[in-house]
Amino acid sequence: MTGPDILLLGNANVDLVLGEIDGWPAIGTEIMVERSEMRPGGSAGNMALALTGMGLPYLFVASTGDDPNGAWLRSQFDARSCRWIVDEGQTTVTVGIVHKGGDRVFFTTPGHLQTARTQDLLDALPKAPHERAIAAIAGGYLMPDVAAGTGRLLRELAARGWRTAIDPGWPPSGWNATTLGQMSEWLGLADFALLNAEELKGITGADDVDRAASLLAQRSRPSQTLVVKTGPEGARAYRADQHATAAAPEVRVIDTVGAGDTFNAAFLTAWVRGDGLDEALSFGVDTAARAISTFPRRYDTL
Template sequence: MTASASVSAPTLDVVAIGNAIVDVLARSDDAFLAEHALTKGGMQLIDADMAEALYADMPQAKEISGGSAANTLAGLAALGKTCGFIGQVNDDQLGTVFAHDVRALGIRFDTPAMTGDVPTARCLILVTPDAQRTMNTFLGASQFLPEAALDLDMIRSAGILYLEGYLWDPQQPRAAMRAAIDAARGAGRKVAFTLSDNFVIDRHRADFLDLIDHGQIDILFSNEGEIQSLAQIDDFDKAVATMAAKVPVLVSTRSEKGAVAIVDGMRYEAPAAPVAQIIDTTGAGDLFAAGFLAAHIDGRSVADCLALGAAAAAEVISHWGARPEDDLGVIRDRLFA
């Protein structure tokens, strides 16, 4: 990169790297979870055999492209942002479905599909009547994203590189994301990171803290449990304060208790947005990140960023699935009128 290129204006708003997953959602009850020894409200990784067996036992389901970072991009695209996605699918039926869905949203997706017998990833999601979702994820092809598949020019062209913590677990994507961070930071771009889940933090806490301590993360997204796990502090306020001292922007969601952001040492709080009925909490954190980032890109206040994040999360939990159904642009315009 030349000096002039490194300070050029971005041509994309956000490029995300994440698991390319097809979500399979079904209504369930506690008895089904108990029968299959599933921890309610949790997320576990499963192998191909369990994925096949659980899928066979699941009630009638809805299938749609998903994955945490891809969900966030769907929200950003709905809010008018230009986006690109990097993730690995197989050259199979679900891989074709995923690619079509993402591109239909106007998101650039050019990662070559892999061939062979490792199928496209899928997440089997069981939603109980209390709207809790229990996720069983077969990572399949998504965990074999190689560094060679990165479009470094696209990464350098985006104002923000958004990374999904779930994808830090497998070795190949972890190496790819490290290379992507180097490319983004070399081009003077921001790096946003979402912690994703406590099990990821437990396995890679040292890596995450090292990235943070070396100034590689500009915007850190978490929920209440994740930030406490990362800091290894049981008190939420103390955990947030500890980690916020190390990153320019820290955002932590707290479900019905709203969300907290600490930006350059200043703390901001916002309530959860009202929702008539919670149907399915899948994707709430992903869409919160989308709303927050969209307002951030627009240069709005931290309070506005939190408010749009909360509004986007409220929309997605009011129906099945992790993608927005109502027009987020209308919701934004109403919110900021």
């Protein structure tokens, strides 16, 4: 076998994480927070960081702006594992406000993600090194041209021998006719759908996770795996007549930014190496639990 087992396509941006706060301050006031951290982020970026932290080979194809933030962002990743596209303009920045208990809210500037191009990703696609190799597309809804071209990306990846995974994130415009139509196309093509509970409910229109999972599992192909990340409860997965669950260990949460992305990286790693559905879920949940309970972050499992 040659080449990395996992190919990542998607968003990288600068994350500025601040916290903790207990409720929102009144307009015009100022409060102090105990800590801040400037770190590389983005859904695909967080997956790349987790794979580096676990010492696993991968290829990450992504873009940044050509400003100082872009240079800093590129320097935070393993250069041997990345293929960067440098666009003119500012690099996207996300400010994450962490609330007590670990929940968070994000504020994101448009930046380079608004100009990311599907064709640049298509031009960079290698052939899969073997039949279990997986290509994951993450954070597509923050990149309009990539979101429009994700169906094409999934088809081309399959033609090059890759198993495919999709984690779209939450669309800034909400779940409307356009985003639901895109998601329906992607679900019809991807081998793995990696969704959190809120995304699952938004896609199906159900207000209960169990009901939403059942609805989407019924629409899945027999060869497709639906993974639902349920935060502190852990994760569950559906594949044909299989249903697996993994409970999250109890940890002291520092912040949950990137928890689902870390889970994705670990779950896909376990699947590539031949683990079953139960084992892959457990590895994903345990790795994410370590990440959200350590500072600086660690990715070795508990």
